[in-house]
Each structure stands twice: as structure tokens, then as C-alpha cells.
Amino acid sequence: MAGVYSVTQINVYIKNMFKQDFVLNKVSIKGEISNCKYHTSGHVYFTLKDEFGTISAVMFAGQAKNLTFQLREGQKVIVNGRIDVYERDGKYQLYANEITLDGAGDLYKQFEELKIKLEEMGMFASEYKRPIPAFSRRIGIITASTGAAIQDIINISKRRNPYVQLILFPAFVQGDNAKESIVKGIETLDRMDLDVIIVGRGGGSIEDLWAFNEEVVAHAIFNCDTPVISAVGHETDFTIADFVSDLRAPTPSAAAELAVADIHLIEERIYSYSYSLNQMFDRIIYNKRNLLEKYNLKLNYLNPINQINDKRQRTMDLEDKLNYAIKNKLKYKKHELAILCERLNGLSPLSKLSQGYAYAENSKGNSVNTINNVALHEHLRIHVADGVIEAKVVEKTGISR
Amino acid sequence: MAKAITLEDSFGSLEKIIDNLENGQLSLDESFKMYNEGIKLIKNCNVQLDKVEKQIIILDKNGENDGI
Secondary structure, three states: OOOOOOHHHHHHHHHHHHHHOHHHHOEEEEEEEEEEEEOOOOOEEEEEEOOOOEEEEEEOHHHHOOOOOOOOOOOEEEEEEEEEEEHHHOEEEEEEEEEEEOOOOOHHHHHHHHHHHHHHOOOOOHHHOOOOOOOOOEEEEEEOOOOHHHHHHHHHHHHHOOOOEEEEEEOOOOOOOHHHHHHHHHHHHHOOOOOEEEEEEOOOOOOOOHHHHOHHHHHHHHHOOOOEEEEEOOOOOOOHHHHHOOEEOOOHHHHHHHHOOOHHHHHHHHHHHHHHHHHHHHHHHHHHHHHHHHHHHHHHHHOHHHHHHHHHHHHHHHHHHHHHHHHHHHHHHHHHHHHHHHHHHHHOHHHHHHOOOOEEEEOOOOEOOOHHHOOOOOEEEEEEOOEEEEEEOOOOOOOOO | OHHHHHHHHHHHHHHHHHHHHHHOOOOHHHHHHHHHHHHHHHHHHHHHOOOOOOOOEEOOOOOOOOOO
């Protein structure tokens, strides 16, 4: 006969087998909850089942207190934990550490349904989206009062513009109280005449972010008169709030950048306008001055005084020319006169006389220069240089010279 | 808020004025007018940028705060 074991021994053996199995020590199991019982001690007992089988499960108070939702009959969940043997009952059980709602089954479906419903109502339509002011002075924030989200928003806001007024409505951002808290925050801040409101939270699971998928929150955002920037979770998280808000920011930090204009850039812009304005105007003045100078020069050039000077100059020139011309003419005429004088002199009978020539004149007074003009015995007067000789023609003889 | 819009509007007006001064065949009179308007706008912008640092206001559960 083979060894005979006690019940206890067998149970211990089985327990050890489970303990050494690496799969069963840390396992994730998907199933539906049934027979859920919350014990007064805080422990939760339930059965996890699927089509063909069930497994008993327990979540002790220490882990159960971290549950963000109530376990309910029919919920599709994923349970992380270990499978161990409860020797007393000779049963194995699933000891749950963590339970999450199976997104594919439940929450995701709810999300899609609500999204379609609100979209058909037109709540996501771009016509309703209010523009985010380019320059906000008072900014409302709805998020948890502790945690990275609010710190990031504060840090980035102050860095971009230390002079904005931030107003925080501390809200619950997960759990059953969250949706009312968020709605209250939106309504409260909307009454405070702010420039923009940021609503959001840090990253988390779909259950953690679920408050931002609630219909009341969507309506509160839609009806809010102040522009709303949603900043829920990480870059890849999309909630209903993101679709209905006036602007979605991928993270709380990004929301601060979208809400708060960088005041240094604005100051620079103002300065550059000032600079350009002065530049442009200086240029205009410079150009006008140049133009004035040009006209001044032209005007001066065309000044009648210039013409007078011109004319004066011309007059003097002409005067000079005239003087010169007349002097020349005079000289020339004098010269001419001198020549004529010479000629006259040359023709002067007196000079002829002084040269030894005589001038013969008949009784009628005519000059005798041919033998044909004299008759024999005619009386002639002969003029010589120093007097007159009375003569008579004695003889005349013709000579061909 | 009205003030925020004015800042953007101011920028828009300043762009137009500078454009006009740059391209326009404006008379000296018109240029003066535009320049003065520009200076006024710039003064206005600077006035709107308040330089007072502010502490964050945290509302209590009822959405009330002494300071507001």
C-alpha cells in the first residue's frame, strides 16, 4: 500500500504547490462579479465567474479600502491578486489585491453611449465653443488642492505672467462625490466674472477620471458662460469634458500655457510697436525734410535775384564787348583817315609845287595841261612855289613822251 | 473681459497705423495724427498691464473667500 496521508498533510501539500506556482502567485483574472457581500469587518467576499466556471474570491479590508467604486452584481472586472488555498475549508480562493472595472465591458461602453448622445444634442458643436481670451487677468481653476496638477498650473502661470490672479476651487476629482464637487466648482467660478476657467486633474485610470465623463459635469461645462479649458489626465486621455469644453488641453501644464499669455512676449510686442512707430515717423520726417531741402534749393536756384545777377553779368559782358568794338572801330577809322590824308597829301598841288613843279593857268582860270588848250600869244599865269609868273606863249611844240 | 479685448484691438490698430505710416502717401498732418494715436494706444497697453504680483486665492467648500 502507498503512503497514507492525513487530510492536513494533503492540504499543506496542495497549498505548497500553489505557493510555488509563479502564475498563481501573481495573476490577473477577468470575470463577472456575483454573490458580492460586504462584511462589517470591511472584508469583501464575492464570486468571480464566467460562462463555464466560478472561483471564490475575497478582498480583505486593507485592500478593499482603496476601491474607488462599489463592487456590484454583474460588474465585469479584472482582479489582480494571488490564488491560495484556505486549508480549513479545503478550498482554493482568489485573494484580491486590486480590482478594476473591465473597461471593454462596462465603462468604455457607457462613455461611448454618452458621447454619442451629447454629440447628437449638439453639445460638442464648434459654434458653441467660446474663444479663449488672448490675455487673461483672472483665471479660475477647478482641481484637487494637492497634487501635481495644481502645482504645475501654478508654476507655469506664475512663470508666464506673475500678475495673473489665480482662484482655486478645491474639488474632489475622483470618487462618488467628484461630479457634484466639480459641478459646484464650475457654477461658483462662473459667477465670479473670470476670464477663463481650467478644470481638470492628473493622470489615472478610466475609473479615476470617470467624474469627467459624467453627464452633469458635461452640462455644467456647456452652460458655463466663462470659457472653459479641460485638462484631464495625460495626453492620450479623452473624457466627455474634453469634448464639451471650449478648449482641450492635453495636460494641466498645457492648460496653463493656453490660459496664461506670456507677459514678457506682450511687453516685447508693445515695445516693438513703439519702436516701429518711432522708426516710421522718423523716416517720414526725414523724407519730408529732404523734400523741403530739395524744394528750397530749387526755389533758390529759380530766385529772380539770381536772374538779376545773371542779367547784370550779361550786361557787363555786353558793355565790355561794346566798348571793345567801338574802340576797334575808332582805331580802324583813324587808320583809314590817316591813309586818306596821306593820299590827299600826295595829291596836294602845293606839295607838287614845292617839288619844283609849276601849275599853268590861262586867262579863263582853267589849268593848262595840253598844248591844244593854248593859243600863241595867249596870256598865261604860272604858279610856282614862292609866287606867280605872268607869261606869254611864245611857241608850242608837241612831244610824244 | 472688456480689457482683454482692448489689448488685442490695440495691437490690431497699431499694426494698421504702422502699415499706413510705412506705405501711405500721407500728408504730414495725417502722419502726425496717426503717430499721436499710436503713442496713445501704446500708453494704454502699458497701463493695462498691471504689475502687481498676486497670491492664489483658494475658495472654501462653499465657494466663498474673504478676499473676493
